[in-house]
Amino acid sequence: MIQIYKAATKHQTCVKDFLKILSIAIFKIHKKENMRLFLNIIIAVSLFSCIESKKEKPLDEMINMVHEVNEVNDFKLEIYDFDGIEKFFKTENDKTYVINFWATWCGPCIKELPHFEVLNEEYKSKNVEVILVSLDFPKAYEKKLKPFIIKHKLNSKIIALNDTNSNSWIPKVSEAWSGAIPATLIFNKDKRQFYERTFNYNELINEVEQFLN
Amino acid sequence: MKKTIKLISVLTVVLLISAFSIQKSVVSPGYEVGDIATDFKLENIDGTMVSLSDYKEAKGFIVIFTCNTCPYAVAYEDRVEALNKRYADKGYPVIAIMPNNPKVKPGDKMEAMKARAKAKGFTFPYLMDEGQKIYPQYGAKKTPHVYILQKTKKGNVVKYIGAIDDNYQDAKAVNQKYVEDAVDALLEGKEIKETHTRAIGCSIKV
Numbered sequence: 001m002i003q004i005y006k007a008a009t010k011h012q013t014c015v016k017d018f019l020k021i022l023s024i025a026i027f028k029i030h031k032k033e034n035m036r037l038f039l040n041i042i043i044a045v046s047l048f049s050c051i052e053s054k055k056e057k058p059l060d061e062m063i064n065m066v067h068e069v070n071e072v073n074d075f076k077l078e079i080y081d082f083d084g085i086e087k088f089f090k091t092e093n094d095k096t097y098v099i100n101f102w103a104t105w106c107g108p109c110i111k112e113l114p115h116f117e118v119l120n121e122e123y124k125s126k127n128v129e130v131i132l133v134s135l136d137f138p139k140a141y142e143k144k145l146k147p148f149i150i151k152h153k154l155n156s157k158i159i160a161l162n163d164t165n166s167n168s169w170i171p172k173v174s175e176a177w178s179g180a181i182p183a184t185l186i187f188n189k190d191k192r193q194f195y196e197r198t199f200n201y202n203e204l205i206n207e208v209e210q211f212l213n
Numbered sequence: 214m215k216k217t218i219k220l221i222s223v224l225t226v227v228l229l230i231s232a233f234s235i236q237k238s239v240v241s242p243g244y245e246v247g248d249i250a251t252d253f254k255l256e257n258i259d260g261t262m263v264s265l266s267d268y269k270e271a272k273g274f275i276v277i278f279t280c281n282t283c284p285y286a287v288a289y290e291d292r293v294e295a296l297n298k299r300y301a302d303k304g305y306p307v308i309a310i311m312p313n314n315p316k317v318k319p320g321d322k323m324e325a326m327k328a329r330a331k332a333k334g335f336t337f338p339y340l341m342d343e344g345q346k347i348y349p350q351y352g353a354k355k356t357p358h359v360y361i362l363q364k365t366k367k368g369n370v371v372k373y374i375g376a377i378d379d380n381y382q383d384a385k386a387v388n389q390k391y392v393e394d395a396v397d398a399l400l401e402g403k404e405i406k407e408t409h410t411r412a413i414g415c416s417i418k419v
Contacts, residue, residue, distance in 0.1 A: 105284050108416060135413055137284065137382060164380040167391075170411040179376075180355035180416040196354070196416075 072146045079141070079160045082169035088131055088159070089173065089185070096128045096188040096211040098204075101161075101173075101181045103135045104144045108198045109182040113152075115201040119208065120156040126212055130156040135181060138162050186211055243352010246408045249368040250276070250360060253347045255310065255340035258327045263338045265308070265362070265369055272304030273363040273372070273399060275392060278312045278342075278353040281329045282320040283415035286356040288381050290333050293357070296377070296392060297337040305361075305396050307337035312348035312356065313418040315341075321418075348417060355414030361395050372399060375410035 091097060100116050102109035113132070120130035132154065136145045141160060149158055163169055170179050174194035177183055184195045188211050195207070244250060252265045265274060275296055279286045297307035315322040323341055330339045342348050351360055352374075361373035373395040378387040391410045398405045 103284075106415060107418075137288075164382050164386070165388075166381075166412045167376060167379055167389075167410040170413070177411070178354035178358075179411045179413045181413065182416065198416075 071150050072142065075146045075150060077141055077146060077149075077160055078158070079138075079162055081163040082161065082165075082172065085133070085159060085161050085163075086172070088133075089187070091187070091189050093189070094127055096126075096186065096208065098128060098130045098208060099133060099185040099187075100130065101133050101135055101183045101185075103181060104140065104148045105136070106181050112182060112198050112200070112204075113154075115199055115204050117154060117156055118201060119204055123208065128208060128212070132156050132158045134158060134160045136160065243350070243354075244360065244371045244374065246371050246374060248371045250362050250371050251347070251350050252369070253310075253340075255347065256323070256343060257338045257340050258323070258330050258335075263308070263340055268306060270304065271306060271364060273361065273396075274369065275300060275305055275307045275396065276351070276360040276362060277307060277309050277377075278348055278351070278356055278358040278360075278417070279309050280311050280313050280318070280321045280356045280415070281325050282313070282318050283356045285381050285412070285414045289357050289377050290329075290335075292377055292384055294333065294335060294337070296396075297335075299393070300396050301337070303396075303400060305399070309335070309337055309339045310342050310347060311339065312342045312345060312353055314345060317418040345417075345419060353417060355416055357412075357414060359392055361392065361399070363399055373405055373408050375407075376412035379410075379412075381412060 088097070088099065098116065098119060100109075100113075102113060104110070116130050116132065119128065134145055138160075145160065148154075166179060170177050173183075173185060176194050177196055180196055182198055184197075184199065186193050186195070186207055191211055193207070193211075199207070254262050254264045257263045265271075268274070277293055279289070279293065281287070293307060293309065300306065311321055311326055313321045315325075319325070326339055326341065329335075353360075357377060359373070359375060359377055360371055362369040363372045373392070375391060377390075377392050378384075379389040379391070380387045389407075391407055394407070395405045
């Protein structure tokens with residue numbers, strides 16, 4: 001801690017910023033449960049900024065970084081096993097659900113994700129809801145999944161599915177599913193269709209339209 | 214005359230449609246258990262060409278479509294190596310085939326395959342599905358995707374299709390070792406209990 005402070009004081013402009021950030025941190029600490037972790041992150045962020053201070057990183061940006069770290073800590077991810085998630089695959093109401101299975105490490109999934117986001121926004125009024133089911137490994141929830149959701153400001157409902165016995169639950173989603181992602185299930189109370197493929201926006205809309213009357 | 218033209222045009226349309234639908238059905242959905250699997254001649258990481266027919270002593274094969282870049286495939290690397298160590302001498306060697314298009318996934322180029330195999334000490338062949346011609350015949354949809362073959366007079370018969378075991382996250386928490394159970398059954402001349410299983414994997418990159 002002292003060392004870090006010494007390092008920081010080497011840069012005059014940095015000291016001010018460092019103290020400001022520290023004061024924000026202390027202010028936040030009163031509200032935080034995991035204070036130590038939070039303080040460590042703040043110091044790390046500050047130090048990083050100090051080292052980079054030659055590039056004159058604006059204070060706003062530094063505070064943003066702190067907020068981002070904060071957001072990840074605050075973000076509550078819904079995590080289920082398949083029994084817990086199964087309720088999302090049934091409906092008695094008039095909604096049409098579009099369930100997309102994805103993961104942050106899956107390139108084609110990331111590519112098509114924006115289409116599902118737009119669909120969720122544009123088709124809300126038509127009683128369509130998108131649910132994004134992440135199959136990220138649990139060890140990636142904090143480091144990859146949560147930051148990804150925050151960075152890309154995903155608005156659709158997101159749930160994480162952590163159930164290793166995929167042989168038991170994959171056929172429950174669809175008998176046709178080999179287990180490859182991306183995969184998408186569209187259903188309402190009358191109709192159900194599974195797709196082991198990627199979509200562009202038009203293709204996705206075309207499929208969804210067939211569920212709307 | 215007009216009627217004939219109409220009839221001909223209708224017939225043409227019908228023919229065209231049926232031609233297309235026939236072409237569609239020609240696309241192989243891949244093997245089912247009991248089918249005869251095709252042999253191949255694919256380049257290995259050591260530069261040699263490998264075929265199933267090279268293995269004169271083998272009783273069968275554990276063919277695994279896998280790659281460098283899929284986290285699920287990576288999670289299974291050590292277990293695939295363990296399978297080869299356990300079963301190669303018993304007559305069921307692992308044959309790994311990399312089905313992705315390396316232009317789409319540069320991390321799966323031959324050079325990268327060599328590097329990965331060296332780093333992990335793979336003792337099984339790790340083959341490039343050059344031109345992506347083999348995996349569609351098998352019907353592999355993802356990595357990793359396993360096909361256990363048994364050598365017979367008719368050819369290499371598909372005996373099992375699916376996952377390696379029931380826990381991709383943690384090898385120690387596995388309850389059912391599907392591939393081991395299947396190969397053990399074949400070695401003992403017993404019925405394979407589960408001939409088809411599923412697991413999450415990465416789609417094959419074309």
